[in-house]
Amino acid sequence: ETGVTQTPRHLVMGMTNKKSLKCEQHLGHNAMYWYKQSAKKPLELMFVYNFKEQTENNSVPSRFSPECPNSSHLFLHLHTLQPEDSALYLCASSQDEGGGEKLFFGSGTQLSVL
Amino acid sequence: GQNIDQPTEMTATEGAIVQINCTYQTSGFNGLFWYQQHAGEAPTFLSYNVLDGLEEKGRFSSFLSRSKGYSYLLLKELQMKDSASYLCAVRDGDYKLSFGAGTTVTVRA
Numbered sequence: 001e002t003g004v005t006q007t008p009r010h011l012v013m014g015m016t017n018k019k020s021l022k023c024e025q026h027l028g029h030n031a032m033y034w035y036k037q038s039a040k041k042p043l044e045l046m047f048v049y050n051f052k053e054q055t056e057n058n059s060v061p062s063r064f065s066p067e068c069p070n071s072s073h074l075f076l077h078l079h080t081l082q083p084e085d086s087a088l089y090l091c092a093s094s095q096d097e098g099g100g101e102k103l104f105f106g107s108g109t110q111l112s113v114l
Numbered sequence: 115g116q117n118i119d120q121p122t123e124m125t126a127t128e129g130a131i132v133q134i135n136c137t138y139q140t141s142g143f144n145g146l147f148w149y150q151q152h153a154g155e156a157p158t159f160l161s162y163n164v165l166d167g168l169e170e171k172g173r174f175s176s177f178l179s180r181s182k183g184y185s186y187l188l189l190k191e192l193q194m195k196d197s198a199s200y201l202c203a204v205r206d207g208d209y210k211l212s213f214g215a216g217t218t219v220t221v222r223a
Contacts, residue, residue, distance in 0.1 A: 004156070042118065043157075043201065043213035090156070097209070100145050100164060105156040 003027040006091050006106035013081065014114050021076040021109045023091030029104070031097040032074040034066060037088040037108070049074060050097045081113045116140045118214035120202050125220045126192055134187045134200050134217045142207015148176055148187045149201040151216070157201055160187070189219070197221045 004025045013019050025032065034046040048056035049068040063085075065077040074091055088108045094101040117139040126132040138146070145164040151157040161169055163178035163185060175188040189196055202214040 040122070040215060042215045043203075045211070100162055102147065102159040102162060103149075103157075103211075105149075105158070107154070107156045 004091060004093055004104050004106035006089075006109055008109055009107065010110045010112075012112045012114065013078070015081060015083075017081075018077070018079040020078065021089055021091075021111075023074040023076075023106055025072055025074075025091075025093040025104070027093060027095075027104060029093040029095050030071055031094045031101070032068060032071070033092040033094075033103065034074065034076055035090040035092060035105075037090055043090070046076075048097060055097060078111075081111075083113050086111055086113045116204065116206055116210075116212040118202055118204055118212055120200075120214040120217045122215070123218045123220070125222060127222050128192055128194060130192050132189045132192060132219060134189070134202075134219070136185045136187070136202035136214060138183050138185075138202070138204045138214075140183075140204050140206040140212070143180055144205040144207065144209055146176075146178055146185050146205070147203040147211075148185075149203065151199045151201060153198070160200075192221045194221050194223065 007022045031050045033048050036044045045058050046060045047066045052068050063080050067075040088110050090108045091106040092103040094103050120136045148160040149157040150160050161176035168177045173190045178185045199216040199218050201216045205211045
């Protein structure tokens with residue numbers, strides 16, 4: 001248990017569906033992140049929020065829409081995804097952004113787009 | 115972009131030692147991390163190096179040489195539970211964190 005909870009653990013969706021991934025951290029951290037993990041590829045940073053403000057959008061397609069209502073919760077809204085978007089989506093948090101701050105990861109949502 | 119290289123797979127015997135190398139080429143440097151990820155689970159923090167030298171934590175040690183752009187993670191007295199993927203990650207001069215593709219370690223009895 002890392003203190004970061006993600007739901008759902010698994011998600012299968014069609015290309016026309018709309019779904020949302022949820023992340024919650026109970027660590028009192030100020031920064032939250034979305035990463036994409038594809039098989040045999042490096043973890044790919046998607047979005048960073050610090051004190052609820054988005055500080056990084058790593059050229060992510062608009063079919064992925066993040067939302068951070070407060071420092072403890074982070075959502076990733078999905079719509080009209082493509083099969084190549086199938087991957088493990090990991091949420092992480094850290095005390096602050098940058099420096100020697102280590103990341104605490106959730107267990108991820110395994111997404112399959114049909 | 116940043117370039118972080120680590121071997122794809124390694125296999126070792128229970129009780130043995132395994133060394134996972136990581137080389138990096140980044141614009142500036144602000145620290146190197148190692149994470150462990152068991153299949154289907156969250157990556158968890160193992161170590162952080164920002165100065166040259168060896169950091170030891172029980173059975174695991176991590177080494178850094180900034181001039182060579184090189185780090186290794188040393189796993190001693192291997193146990194079956196050490197079978198996992200090990201991720202090297204580097205923070206560059208702009209504090210952006212980039213990950214390697216991970217090294218899958220399989221421990222055999």
